[in-house]
Amino acid sequence: MRRFGDTALSSAAGIPAQPAVPHSDWDTLRRLFPYLWQYKWRVLAALAFMVGAKLANVGVPVLLKNLVDTMDIKPGDAVAVLVVPVGLLLAYGALRLTTTLFAELRELVFAKATQGAARSIALETFRHLHALSLRFHLERQTGGMTRDIERGVRGIESLISYSLYSIVPTLIEVALVLTILSVKFDTWFAWITLGALAGYILFTVTVTEWRTQFRKQANEFDSAAHSKAVDSLLNYETVKYFNNEDFEAARYDESLVRLHQARLKSQSTLSVLNTGQQLIIAISLVAMLWRATQGVVDGRMTLGDLVMVNAFMIQLYIPLNFLGVIYREIKQSLTDLDKMFTLLEREREVADAPGASALVLSSDGRLSAAGSSQGANAPSVRFEDVSFAYDPSRPILHHLSFEIPAGKTVAVVGPSGAGKSTLARLLYRFYDVQQGRITIGGQDIRQVTQASLRQAIGIVPQDTVLFNDTVEYNIAYGHPGASRTEVEEAARAAHIHAFIAATPKGYDTMVGERGLKLSGGEKQRVAIARTLLKNPPILIFDEATSALDSANERAIQAELQSVAHNKTTLVVAHRLSTVVDAHEILVLEAGRIVERGAHAALLAQNGIYARMWALQQSSE
Numbered sequence: 001m002r003r004f005g006d007t008a009l010s011s012a013a014g015i016p017a018q019p020a021v022p023h024s025d026w027d028t029l030r031r032l033f034p035y036l037w038q039y040k041w042r043v044l045a046a047l048a049f050m051v052g053a054k055l056a057n058v059g060v061p062v063l064l065k066n067l068v069d070t071m072d073i074k075p076g077d078a079v080a081v082l083v084v085p086v087g088l089l090l091a092y093g094a095l096r097l098t099t100t101l102f103a104e105l106r107e108l109v110f111a112k113a114t115q116g117a118a119r120s121i122a123l124e125t126f127r128h129l130h131a132l133s134l135r136f137h138l139e140r141q142t143g144g145m146t147r148d149i150e151r152g153v154r155g156i157e158s159l160i161s162y163s164l165y166s167i168v169p170t171l172i173e174v175a176l177v178l179t180i181l182s183v184k185f186d187t188w189f190a191w192i193t194l195g196a197l198a199g200y201i202l203f204t205v206t207v208t209e210w211r212t213q214f215r216k217q218a219n220e221f222d223s224a225a226h227s228k229a230v231d232s233l234l235n236y237e238t239v240k241y242f243n244n245e246d247f248e249a250a251r252y253d254e255s256l257v258r259l260h261q262a263r264l265k266s267q268s269t270l271s272v273l274n275t276g277q278q279l280i281i282a283i284s285l286v287a288m289l290w291r292a293t294q295g296v297v298d299g300r301m302t303l304g305d306l307v308m309v310n311a312f313m314i315q316l317y318i319p320l321n322f323l324g325v326i327y328r329e330i331k332q333s334l335t336d337l338d339k340m341f342t343l344l345e346r347e348r349e350v351a352d353a354p355g356a357s358a359l360v361l362s363s364d365g366r367l368s369a370a371g372s373s374q375g376a377n378a379p380s381v382r383f384e385d386v387s388f389a390y391d392p393s394r395p396i397l398h399h400l401s402f403e404i405p406a407g408k409t410v411a412v413v414g415p416s417g418a419g420k421s422t423l424a425r426l427l428y429r430f431y432d433v434q435q436g437r438i439t440i441g442g443q444d445i446r447q448v449t450q451a452s453l454r455q456a457i458g459i460v461p462q463d464t465v466l467f468n469d470t471v472e473y474n475i476a477y478g479h480p481g482a483s484r485t486e487v488e489e490a491a492r493a494a495h496i497h498a499f500i501a502a503t504p505k506g507y508d509t510m511v512g513e514r515g516l517k518l519s520g521g522e523k524q525r526v527a528i529a530r531t532l533l534k535n536p537p538i539l540i541f542d543e544a545t546s547a548l549d550s551a552n553e554r555a556i557q558a559e560l561q562s563v564a565h566n567k568t569t570l571v572v573a574h575r576l577s578t579v580v581d582a583h584e585i586l587v588l589e590a591g592r593i594v595e596r597g598a599h600a601a602l603l604a605q606n607g608i609y610a611r612m613w614a615l616q617q618s619s620e
């Protein structure tokens with residue numbers, strides 16, 4: 001349901017089409033870096049601990065060698081027989097412990113940096129999403145997008161843990177081992193190790209690159225399946241109305257089948273990778289041990305040396321074993337992160353002009369009656385020759401000009417699809433006009449900040465959607481921090497207090513997903529209450545009472561009129577009886593004002609308005 005148009009439409013409308021330009025992995029890393037560098041001391045400390053852990057780790061086989069070699073001591077030497085092995089054993093234990101200790105310390109120190117960076121990025125993305133235009137949000141698929149963000153945040157964590165905790169330490173260890181091997185023994189060992197490493201890495205990277213496509217496909221299908229599930233559940237009622245559970249299930253299953261095929265492919269290619277890696281490791285291990293055994297036989301090496309070489313290799317190949325997984329995870333994390341960063345780079349269609357200032361609410365020389373302080377600075381609103389189209393090929397509004405004088409009410413009536421709600425969206429600056437301008441108190445709304453603009457306007461929209469929280473939360477949303485008394489006052493004005501008070505949980509009643517546990521009229525009144533609580537100088541009522549019964553509508557209408565008193569108000573209505581008192585009534589048809597004037601004058605004209613009026617009077 002949340003899909004109007006498509007991307008072709010948005011690019012046609014002059015909005016830069018934004019295909020996800022894949023960045024290089026280095027770009028992504030560079031973008032991530034500043035977030036981490038906020039914690040530079042932690043990063044540096046973690047690196048120091050890591051080097052410490054690796055030094056201790058490399059020390060273990062060396063000690064092991066000494067331990068084995070001391071076993072050769074002549075039995076007569078009591079001190080040597082006891083002290084040396086015991087001392088070495090203790091040192092061996094201590095080193096092992098140190099390795100773990102350093103690793104844990106590093107984790108401890110670094111966790112805060114990882115979490116902090118993840119939090120900053122997630123928050124920034126969230127804020128950015130709110131800053132993006134309505135157009136973007138109407139086109140997006142909520143489920144798929146939240147999945148992307150989720151994966152992006154997880155990507156940061158796995159990227160950091162894999163690169164910093166696996167790749168870098170392994171490289172350090174390899175360097176240390178190679179140095180020891182080539183210094184202590186003949187260069188054969190170093191060459192074999194190097195060769196095996198090169199082969200191993202080359203093989204892993206190549207196969208993994210080839211496998212990435214399957215993983216990517218799996219992810220795409222995963223997001224698609226998720227989108228479908230979320231969209232379908234959001235439309236729970238519609239699904240039921242049309243008995244379409246099986247259809248929805250089939251659609252979902254279609255995605256699942258493709259997802260599973262992609263995952264299977266991914267799994268089977270993983271086996272190829274693992275087997276190849278083990279082969280390379282086995283060959284090099286055999287070669288090393290062959291050289292070492294030869295060395296012992298020739299008397300060039302001690303038994304301890306043999307043990308040490310073996311221990312080195314086993315220690316070195318354990319992390320290598322995970323290299324395939326790690327490489328893939330890193331690539332994957334980078335892709336996920338890139339997706340999130342791309343979201344961050346999406347340009348805002350409606351952005352504050354450089355140097356935009358806050359909207360100034362002057363009284364326009366028409367101060368209101370004393371006593372209603374809120375209305376005192378209601379500004380005038382002017383639409384000057386406004387033309388607008390959501391999609392350039394289909395203009396919606398044509399050269400509209402009208403003014404709502406400060407503190408007055410202007411009503412817009414007309415057939416469905418005429419563009420009435422569009423007027424409200426333009427005034428709110430959800431979209432920018434393509435021609436002409438809209439001013440508030442003489443200031444072009446494109447020249448003021450969006451925050452100050454929206455602060456000044458209150459809207460009761462045509463379709464009210466509520467947060468899945470309590471009634472109180474939803475009303476107080478108009479003015480976060482409002483007290484219970486203020487909330488109740490607004491609820492009374494909107495004629496919903498009695499209803500709320502009569503429910504078992506009162507103001508703590510949960511309204512359900514999108515407010516669906518309330519009736520249409522109740523929802524509308526909650527929306528009115530929260531707008532009253534916001535109490536802005538400019539009001540927009542877009543069919544604000546359309547879902548109410550006549551009795552309630554009349555009662556609220558009186559209330560709304562008293563609130564709108566001295567406020568600059570735009571009313572959209574189908575029921576003409578609700579707008580008879582308006583300063584001016586505009587009859588809008590297909591984006592053009594076809595008639596305008598006060599109620600009596602319009603009736604006297606005996607035109608479209610008079611006919612609409614007669615029709616409604618007779619049906620009532």
Ligand SMILES: Nc1ncnc2c1ncn2[C@@H]1O[C@H](COP(=O)(O)OP(=O)(O)OP(=O)(O)O)[C@@H](O)[C@H]1O
Pocket residue numbers: 004005138390391396415416417418419420421422423462
């Ligand atoms: N986001 C959008 N993208 C493209 N077209 C849109 C969009 N929103 C509305 N429209 C089109 O613009 C036209 C005017 O819509 P608008 O909501 O202003 O009508 P309305 O006068 O408020 O009608 P109603 O009385 O039914 O609420 C409609 O034909 C609608 O299809």
Ligand SMILES: [Mg+2]
Pocket residue numbers: 420421422462542
């Ligand atoms: Mg409308």
